[in-house]
Amino acid sequence: MLETQLDLFEKLSSMNIPFVDLKAQYNSIKYDIDQAIEEVLETTAFIGGRVVSDFEDQFAKAYGVKNCVSVANGTDSLYIIMKMLGIGKGDEVITAANSWISSSETITQVGALPVFVDIDPKFYSIDETLIEQAITPRTKAIIPVHLQGQMCNMDIIMDIANRHGIYVIEDCAQSHFSEFRGIRAGLHGIAASFSFYPGKNLGAYGDAGCIITNDDSFAEKCKMFARHGALKKHQHRIEGVNSRLDGLQAAILSVKLKSIGSWTDKRIANAALYSSNLNGIHGITIPQVRPETVHTFHLYVIRTHHREGLADYLKDKGIETAVHYPTALPNLEAYKYMGHRPSDFPIASEFQNQILSLPMYPELTELMIDYVTDCIKDFFQKVR
Numbered sequence: 001m002l003e004t005q006l007d008l009f010e011k012l013s014s015m016n017i018p019f020v021d022l023k024a025q026y027n028s029i030k031y032d033i034d035q036a037i038e039e040v041l042e043t044t045a046f047i048g049g050r051v052v053s054d055f056e057d058q059f060a061k062a063y064g065v066k067n068c069v070s071v072a073n074g075t076d077s078l079y080i081i082m083k084m085l086g087i088g089k090g091d092e093v094i095t096a097a098n099s100w101i102s103s104s105e106t107i108t109q110v111g112a113l114p115v116f117v118d119i120d121p122k123f124y125s126i127d128e129t130l131i132e133q134a135i136t137p138r139t140k141a142i143i144p145v146h147l148q149g150q151m152c153n154m155d156i157i158m159d160i161a162n163r164h165g166i167y168v169i170e171d172c173a174q175s176h177f178s179e180f181r182g183i184r185a186g187l188h189g190i191a192a193s194f195s196f197y198p199g200k201n202l203g204a205y206g207d208a209g210c211i212i213t214n215d216d217s218f219a220e221k222c223k224m225f226a227r228h229g230a231l232k233k234h235q236h237r238i239e240g241v242n243s244r245l246d247g248l249q250a251a252i253l254s255v256k257l258k259s260i261g262s263w264t265d266k267r268i269a270n271a272a273l274y275s276s277n278l279n280g281i282h283g284i285t286i287p288q289v290r291p292e293t294v295h296t297f298h299l300y301v302i303r304t305h306h307r308e309g310l311a312d313y314l315k316d317k318g319i320e321t322a323v324h325y326p327t328a329l330p331n332l333e334a335y336k337y338m339g340h341r342p343s344d345f346p347i348a349s350e351f352q353n354q355i356l357s358l359p360m361y362p363e364l365t366e367l368m369i370d371y372v373t374d375c376i377k378d379f380f381q382k383v384r
């Protein structure tokens with residue numbers, strides 16, 4: 001008995017927990033993935049063809065949307081949606097102060113001006129109460145980002161957008177299959193953007209993304225633009241871009257799509273275990289799930305005033321963490337020209353120094369989560 005406990009202790013004290021573990025996931029579906037890849041190689045269906053359209057159909061069906069237009073990556077999907085909505089020079093688009101730069105960079109790419117709105121201190125997504133005051137006669141769209149897998153309050157955002165006659169483009173790169181009041185992320189506005197970057201909840205083995213929309217003619221427009229402005233070979237009705245999902249990625253995504261339900265459930269269960277273990281520890285704030293939503297926990301983010309110390313301590317214990325994101329968008333050098341001050345976005349600017357993302361993926365075991373949370377408890381006992 002004593003020996004097994006010692007063994008376990010040994011094992012725990014030498015545990016290595018990466019931030020994400022794509023290898024573990026690959027191993028769990030290796031046979032199907034290898035077979036799917038081989039099929040693409042055998043048929044040399046590298047660009048376009050059945051594998052790609054099959055994935056588009058399967059994703060649309062699984063998601064409950066009429067159209068899925070595959071593109072090269074999530075960033076392109078945002079750019080293409082805005083471009084096809086006619087957003088451009090002289091226009092403004094509102095987005096959250098804390099996100100990945102794609103959410104704002106694509107606004108600039110179409111020629112419009114990104115307008116940042118601070119985040120909500122409880123749920124970390126765009127503060128819905130601050131959106132209306134950011135609207136001007138030039139505002140054409142709002143890009144709510146369902147960061148970390150947590151949905152924004154889409155009732156409030158849709159109401160504001162409808163009253164002002166502006167588009168809503170959901171950035172769902174971190175929120176595959178998340179829900180707000182029974183409606184999935186991406187099904188509220190005119191169209192939505194998804195990324196299948198390897199580390200996302202549904203991830204390819206390279207760059208990939210898609211646009212979803214229930215508007216058939218808008219889907220066709222986006223598809224045409226992403227394929228050099230031609231729906232039929234050599235019939236270029238407009239100039240477009242080259243933004244395609246390749247056959248290998250489509251085949252891989254089709255295999256992985258079959259597991260997304262169980263993987264999502266596992267993420268939610270892992271988050272619940274983290275939260276019950278960490279609840280009540282003095283010095284950290286655990287993530288809150290917005291009522292009436294399904295939070296799919298792309299990331300599990302805690303806040304603490306001892307972030308650097310905790311991250312270093314965990315690293316020593318073999319636990320890898322990350323920060324999403326260390327600099328709020330308006331505070332980045334890329335946006336220096338706008339002349340924003342951190343105090344213009346007090347919550348995002350404060351939280352950028354406190355947030356810490358813990359390891360989060362479906363393959364985490366209870367033992368691994370217990371080890372992480374025990375280490376966090378140890379750290380705060382030493383700090384006090």
Ligand SMILES: *Cc1c(COP(=O)(O)O)cnc(C)c1O
Nearest residue numbers: 073074075100102173195196197
């Ligand atoms: C990952 C991500 C994107 C961009 O996706 P890519 O496929 O990497 O281009 C956009 N927005 C958010 C919030 C993201 O996390």
